[in-house]
């Protein structure tokens with residue numbers, strides 16, 4: 447994984463700690479993790495972003511599914527202690543008719559159970575498209591979760607460009623306005639990573655279908671404004687576009703070539 451990232455010219459990466467569609471984690475191999483750590487250091491990677499499994503739903507109606515979410519996150523965070531100083535991003539979940547307020551509380555409850563005050567990983571709530579009953583489609587909902595978290599320094603936000611656009615935040619014609627709103631509601635100091643994706647759907651569509659950079663409704667110019675913005679440019683940027691490794695390499699080269707020197 448780290449080798450592939452180096453090969454395509456990346457200096458951060460996003461990975462899954464376990465099968466993204468399942469719950470079984472492969473046993474951690476401390477030797478592998480040590481090798482990975484050495485490679486990331488050698489190539490001066492910035493913080494990397496682990497992504498929680500998609501099946502995780504901390505605000506499910508079902509107590510067992512909520513317990514499984516907590517178990518998966520606790521296990522993943524334990525593994526990540528072998529790679530200190532990085533991020534663990536998760537989808538806050540879907541409240542499935544219980545209401546956003548109930549969802550917010552369940553999500554915070556889980557975080558307060560699994561986050562250890564001394565841990566070396568910061569957990570990130572991902573901004574969501576607001577599809578179905580997803581929690582986190584508005585900055586207010588993310589703020590509501592963060593407000594209930596005990597370890598404030600262990601919780602932040604990852605902004606996904608496709609998701610916020612789908613959620614109705616117009617980053618194409620008003621990036622400054624969206625960032626000002628983020629700052630007012632959550633605080634830009636809590637924004638620690640960015641997923642850069644184009645979207646197949648118009649702003650406000652609440653669909654969550656990623657497009658290749660320049661092949662969606664956001665477009666290359668708006669993505670370049672995101673990655674070169676003075677308040678964002680130091681953050682890790684992760685591509686989640688429908689490309690293979692070579693395609694992602696080309697996207698990285700294209701975006702780098704557009705950055706001011």
Ligand code: FE
Pocket residue numbers: 497537572
């Ligand atoms: Fe995600």
Ligand code: FE
Pocket residue numbers: 572606641686
């Ligand atoms: Fe994402």
Ligand code: ZN
Pocket residue numbers: 606608609654655656
């Ligand atoms: Zn998405």
